[in-house]
Amino acid sequence: MEVPARRAFVNITPQVEECVRESGVTEGIALINSMHTTAAVFVDDDERGLFRHYETWLEKLAPVVPVNEYHDDAVGEDIIDAHLKRQLLGREVVVAVTGGRLDFGDWEHLFYGEFDGGRRKRVLVKIIGE
Amino acid sequence: MEVPARRAFVNITPQVEECVRESGVTEGIALINSMHTTAAVFVDDDERGLFRHYETWLEKLAPVVPVNEYHDDAVGEDIIDAHLKRQLLGREVVVAVTGGRLDFGDWEHLFYGEFDGGRRKRVLVKIIGE
Amino acid sequence: MEVPARRAFVNITPQVEECVRESGVTEGIALINSMHTTAAVFVDDDERGLFRHYETWLEKLAPVVPVNEYHDDAVGEDIIDAHLKRQLLGREVVVAVTGGRLDFGDWEHLFYGEFDGGRRKRVLVKIIGE
Numbered sequence: 001m002e003v004p005a006r007r008a009f010v011n012i013t014p015q016v017e018e019c020v021r022e023s024g025v026t027e028g029i030a031l032i033n034s035m036h037t038t039a040a041v042f043v044d045d046d047e048r049g050l051f052r053h054y055e056t057w058l059e060k061l062a063p064v065v066p067v068n069e070y071h072d073d074a075v076g077e078d079i080i081d082a083h084l085k086r087q088l089l090g091r092e093v094v095v096a097v098t099g100g101r102l103d104f105g106d107w108e109h110l111f112y113g114e115f116d117g118g119r120r121k122r123v124l125v126k127i128i129g130e
Numbered sequence: 131m132e133v134p135a136r137r138a139f140v141n142i143t144p145q146v147e148e149c150v151r152e153s154g155v156t157e158g159i160a161l162i163n164s165m166h167t168t169a170a171v172f173v174d175d176d177e178r179g180l181f182r183h184y185e186t187w188l189e190k191l192a193p194v195v196p197v198n199e200y201h202d203d204a205v206g207e208d209i210i211d212a213h214l215k216r217q218l219l220g221r222e223v224v225v226a227v228t229g230g231r232l233d234f235g236d237w238e239h240l241f242y243g244e245f246d247g248g249r250r251k252r253v254l255v256k257i258i259g260e
Numbered sequence: 261m262e263v264p265a266r267r268a269f270v271n272i273t274p275q276v277e278e279c280v281r282e283s284g285v286t287e288g289i290a291l292i293n294s295m296h297t298t299a300a301v302f303v304d305d306d307e308r309g310l311f312r313h314y315e316t317w318l319e320k321l322a323p324v325v326p327v328n329e330y331h332d333d334a335v336g337e338d339i340i341d342a343h344l345k346r347q348l349l350g351r352e353v354v355v356a357v358t359g360g361r362l363d364f365g366d367w368e369h370l371f372y373g374e375f376d377g378g379r380r381k382r383v384l385v386k387i388i389g390e
Binding site: 027028029042043044045050053054057061088089090093094095096098103104105106107108128129 | 163
């Protein structure tokens with residue numbers, strides 16, 4: 001993943017479906033997780049309007065931290081909010097694989113949520129089963 | 131699942147235990163997830179008092195959104211809060227299966243949390259192991 | 261786990277790595293979960309400064325509940341906040357096992373988050389694969 005903006009939500013369902021196909025697994029589970037502590041992987045509707053609400057909501061619950069407001073010996077103070085936002089949406093998703101496909105409900109899509117973008121990041125996909 | 135009310139918390143441990151029994155799996159893991167983006171699956175004590183607190187708390191952190199407060203082109207604005215509430219409690223739970231049973235601590239119970247009820251919904255249970 | 265303080269964050273990565281080694285599994289997944297409803301297992305950087313921020317943030321979002329503020333017939337009112345804090349950080353983590361090791365990003369560490377300490381508690385580690 002490389003997201004130029006500081007924050008973004010990217011639908012990664014097609015890439016993960018491709019991983020499932022390549023694995024040849026027809027019955028099992030897929031683990032999809034961010035390998036970075038300032039990015040999330042989560043499931044939701046693919047609605048742009050919804051994600052604008054998410055941005056407002058995440059900023060309200062886990063605002064950017066003014067440097068002088070918190071404990072001043074913390075490392076990486078300018079990305080504290082990114083850690084908190086990612087905890088709200090979660091690090092990982094586990095999805096059932098049935099008949100060689102992600103076993104999703106009609107509105108379920110996988111998203112990568114970036115809160116400290118601008119550099120190369122990785123998402124891990126591990127598929128187990130038969 | 132069909133919950134007549136808009137919101138509800140339902141203990142689904144017995145049904146999932148039954149799924150584990152039927153699967154014949156004695157050692158492995160069980161994935162239990164909501165197939166809808168406005169419902170959660172999570173673990174907690176089975177205490178009615180606790181769930182009344184949850185309702186208050188979820189409404190405080192992810193209140194019902196007045197239509198004019200947010201971005202006006204969003205689809206399904208009247209259930210934005212249901213998406214946010216579900217993210218706070220989570221989409222899925224993964225539980226160890228040991229000796230043919232859910233390997234839970236003494237106070238752990240599985241709950242389905244509905245935030246947009248009144249219609250038929252599904253919970254997926256996938257069990258892998260031997 | 262036995263944490264003398266009411267709240268604490270403990271890096272449990274070495275113990276879980278040891279479990280993976282002992283299991284002999286080289287390709288698969290590991291489930292790590294709290295067996296208590298007032299404790300969390302989650303992934304983050306191992307930065308003491310970050311955890312001081314977490315304490316402030318969790319207290320803001322899920323404060324200790326004054327006994328008279330909520331529904332008075334709730335059991336265990338004095339630990340309501342511990343349930344809510346744990347939901348924010350999550351009950352469990354699923355990690356890929358690759359080449360016989362936890363397949364973590366550079367900054368990923370496993371943490372046990374205690375919100376009602378002072379007594380003996382358990383973390384479950386289940387490893388499946390081959």
